[in-house]
Amino acid sequence: MKFNLIAKDTCSKARAGEIITAHGKIQTPIFMPVGTAGSVKAVTQEQLEEDIHAQIILGNTYHLFLRPGTEVLEKAGGLHRFNGWHHPILTDSGGYQVLSLSGTRKIKEEGVTFQSHIDGSRHLFSPEKVMDIQRSIGADIIMAFDECTPYPCERRYARESMEMTHRWLDRCIKRLGETKSLYDHEQALFPIVQGSTFKDLRKQSSEVISSKGCDGNAIGGLSVGEPEELMYEITESVCHILPEDKPRYLMGVGTPWNILESISLGIDMFDCVMPTRNGRNGMLFTSKGVINIRNKKWAEDFSPIDKENPCFASRNYSKAYLRHLFVAKEILALQLASLHNLSFYLNLVKQAREHILQGDFMEWKKRIMRDMKERL
């Protein structure tokens, strides 16, 4: 994996770059649609490619391990072949999911024992096991196994957890060194900065993470309930330490405005279920503000969902029709809302990149921010 830093904004820490993987280039800053179980919910791979212009999608190690399982994935020749997405894929480590989704779980130095949310079966995720699963999945970028602490979190717990995450990182690196990619392409490991909301811990974690010389670095444990301002402060201080010549990935963030702010702090990569999950609930992000499309006020609004947005659905279906689809519980409602929101996110980071290259990123950000946050 290679990262080329192409331009730096002069008024902020924003950067434009490109990541080169075995499955193609990714232009940063980038948003990565979440395809939990190997499918970005309600969107086809063709729509992702041709209409949303996604460059990289996410898969979840926890979900893919449980279904379809590593045996099927290996026989298929990896996730790219299994789901037919031939561009870059990133898989998370499952650390977040074993803590948030599974039933009784126990965190030990060895790893996390947990029960499947599907059938209650018991499993152990250790750093080694998670590396092996990610070898079976075959994503281009794979994440180190970490513990994502909740918010709020006691200082002592945060410190001990962070230290264990660092020890787990060493085990991940060791295991990767002892194993090979199963499908003849390189897999880059991104370690994850933890430390909850404690600035000194975050600083310490950033330094440890940076010292490993990995191909990219991630910030975890944010956007878990803490105030936005605190998230920005921590992101800023962590970005200050993480190496400039490697991509920086802020995990699980966030709203469109969270993304723009974080780009200005030096983040290059984002993922979040918000555009798809909120879309399925009828919440649409548009250039003019946020819409609850189920609201009666849209029943006779025959204007396009968002004519400023490049995707076909946004321009060619009306608010009134989409509202009708939601009210009538039509599956097409979920499809169009997901297409629109994902396209909105992808277009946002694309524009951000253009404005970084043009040199007027902060001006542009200020200009669009107010409208975007409006509740329509």
Added chain:
Amino acid sequence: MKFNLIAKDTCSKARAGEIITAHGKIQTPIFMPVGTAGSVKAVTQEQLEEDIHAQIILGNTYHLFLRPGTEVLEKAGGLHRFNGWHHPILTDSGGYQVLSLSGTRKIKEEGVTFQSHIDGSRHLFSPEKVMDIQRSIGADIIMAFDECTPYPCERRYARESMEMTHRWLDRCIKRLGETKSLYDHEQALFPIVQGSTFKDLRKQSSEVISSKGCDGNAIGGLSVGEPEELMYEITESVCHILPEDKPRYLMGVGTPWNILESISLGIDMFDCVMPTRNGRNGMLFTSKGVINIRNKKWAEDFSPIDKENPCFASRNYSKAYLRHLFVAKEILALQLASLHNLSFYLNLVKQAREHILQGDFMEWKKRIMRDMKERL
């Protein structure tokens, strides 16, 4: 509306033709995907047009009347503008739905009073009312208001119901003559042959229906539980009477083999929820036979869903992946299965047409029938 009869098969009653409407041509025989509430479930309008090559879709008067309602449809400029499908649309009369879906309902000479299955509100559908609603919807082909008798049905009930359906037809024709299309395009009325499974009643109804000189004619009240052979017998005898120079529409039919048999009896148009509804339940029609994709046997079958089928989904997603999507309850499962099945149906009638034109329809039908019915 115009119907051009282009070719007649010499070994059967099969015909190839074209219907010309204000929203474009329809090549017959044709299958019409069902878009109950103005959306073919789980399929976008672009996919219908570009991938499935649908030429005409159905809307349901009953559903569209309840949601979004005629006021919204009129303000939108009709269903074509509301849902963005710019090709031909046919709407049924709601006769079938008021009987099958609504709660307490009462059939009288005036019409049918019924309760909405959504909110229990009371409404009256009369022939006049149903013509008015179909004016508001603005479909290219609209159906007369009829009573669809259940199977089995007593002779006396079938006769009286049929006679009332004939009187209702006269009222439909009168109402249409007194009103105008709301959107400056012609709307063609198709009357419906009834008479349950009584051949003399069916003969009588066919003669009455034919005598009205409408642009096309439909056969209702079949595929409601009667044996297949009986359905074919009645279809054959009715086709014998219905005018040759008008399209014949067999309502609500059916399996791929029902469609091929009925084409050989002289039917030109079909609709059925089977490809979409059964698709959503994991039942796939393929050139090699019928598949229950949820079955464990497909878990490691990485071959395309059906490589003989022209649609992108059928050729580019594997059986194993589609099975995984069903097991993981991913929305994409419903989308891909619907796309595949609809494409299978549309490709089937397209091929039927080609073989009618080529002169080897019956030979071809015999050849593919056995494989198609296989349970895989």
